[in-house]
Amino acid sequence: MGLFDKKYCDICGEKIRLLSNRKLDNGNLCKECAKKLSPWFEERRHSTVEEIRCQLAYREQNKEMVQKFNVTRQISTKTYNVFIDDTQGNFTIAHKLDVKENPDIVPLSAVLQCKMDIEQDRKEETYIKDGKTVSYDPPVYKYEYQYRMKIQVRSPWFDDMDFRLHNFSIEQDDRAEIMEIESAGYEIMSALTGQPR
Numbered sequence: 001m002g003l004f005d006k007k008y009c010d011i012c013g014e015k016i017r018l019l020s021n022r023k024l025d026n027g028n029l030c031k032e033c034a035k036k037l038s039p040w041f042e043e044r045r046h047s048t049v050e051e052i053r054c055q056l057a058y059r060e061q062n063k064e065m066v067q068k069f070n071v072t073r074q075i076s077t078k079t080y081n082v083f084i085d086d087t088q089g090n091f092t093i094a095h096k097l098d099v100k101e102n103p104d105i106v107p108l109s110a111v112l113q114c115k116m117d118i119e120q121d122r123k124e125e126t127y128i129k130d131g132k133t134v135s136y137d138p139p140v141y142k143y144e145y146q147y148r149m150k151i152q153v154r155s156p157w158f159d160d161m162d163f164r165l166h167n168f169s170i171e172q173d174d175r176a177e178i179m180e181i182e183s184a185g186y187e188i189m190s191a192l193t194g195q196p197r
Helices: 031-035 047-069 174-192
Strands: 021-026 027-029 073-076 081-085 089-096 111-129 130-153
Touching: 021 031, 073 174, 081 174, 111 174, 130 174
Parallel strands: none
Antiparallel strands: 021 027, 073 081, 081 089, 111 130
């Protein structure tokens, strides 16, 4: 079989356009069907056609769960919203809670671990002396931070729901931004684990 032979999606049967094929363990998946998979799903290349069919069936059922979701709490970050339905004991992470986005509805009881990960980048500050770049003595550093939520869950389709709490690195002097991000992170951890802040 040649590299440029016509390929067909093993899910919907449509012809796959050039460079739009998403390889499966034992078949092919078109771009449109791939969009319907969970955004947290990372094992597509190692999945069979049957496993993808099962997940797409689950994703259709999930739309009903989205429609029945009753937001009792919402925690907003710069990237995602964490929606919680205390009445049914579920949560989801999404930009918007609608059927079009179809965010995975996950039981709170499926949360195994939830933590905030802080990455620190350090850059040395220098100055120009006699046309040369010189270090301060002692060295002076400027720090930037990136905050990520790392949520481990028990699900047949994905193991974790990791996301950044903001879009751009935060500089050390931006105390208000750091406090806002950290506050949202601690609130998410408390909400999903039941542990006090």
